[in-house]
Amino acid sequence: MSGENALGSDHRTRQARVGDELRRDTRDRLLKAAEQEFAAHGYAAATVTRLAAAARVSVQTLYSAWGSKRALLRGYMERALPGGLSSPEEASERFTAEMAPAQRLVELADLVAEVAGRASLGWRLYRDAAAVDPRIAEDWNELQLLRHRLIDQIISAIPEGALTAGLTRKAAIDTAWAIASPESYELLVSRLGYTLDEFRGWLRQALLRALLA
Incomplete structure (x- = not known):
């Protein structure tokens, strides 16, 4: 039995x-x-x-x-993000404590470009859908704040003495968040025709010049 x-x-x-x-x-x-x-x-x-x-x-x-349909959009975006901006914990594995400030910013630029290649359609969809659906607007805001928390974690490890004179750590985090953004990708790649490699190079230079002494 x-x-x-x-x-x-x-x-x-x-x-x-x-x-x-x-x-x-x-x-x-x-x-x-x-x-x-x-x-x-x-x-x-x-x-x-x-x-x-x-x-x-x-x-x-x-x-x-x-x-x-909204959950499908969220699922599509979450599939595009793993390995990059899906969570501060996951992405932080790419940024060691010993990493030099300049290398840390170069790695951030590479990470953002890598994710942008997969998530650009999702970014546009969220932006456009947020204008007509309040619940998607909440999702989009949550994703943007998640990106800010990730950049906070990455930039906070840079010693204040390595930052541009007069730039506070908070301002450095906000500046990096604005530069390494879906909006920058949209302007340069979608509108001006930058290749992904050109966008990556621009991101590297923009972050280095804006943040480091």
Whole structure:
């Protein structure tokens, strides 16, 4: 009898694993469909009907998997951010205590450029959607403040004596936050046609000149 129970338990475990894999696959297909739909139509004009059709699922399945179009946008952005600006704890692994101030700023520029290459569409979507959806405006503000906390953590490790004369640490953090921003990427890359490498080089020089003595 105990053997039968064990076999039944193992069967249910396999079923649970298969169910988990199917749910992950569904969420992943919806994320990919969202990226295409948002890029083609923007957030406001994107429809859950087209999103579901592109992912080959029902609208009901879309809501079961994600809950809302807004949650899909957040999921898309979170996928773009890991390895970079997803959390101060994760990104801080790239910045050791022994890192020289100039190298710290160069690494920050590289990090921002690296993330911008993946997240630029999400940044534009959030900015545009925030103008019409108060809840997305809250999400966008949260992401911006998260970026500020990360830069605070990175810049606070630079000794005040290494900063430009008269520049307080708070001003240095705010300055870095403004320079290494989605808005800078939008202006230089999307509007003026900078390549990602050119944007990275500009970021490095702008941060070094603005912050260090």
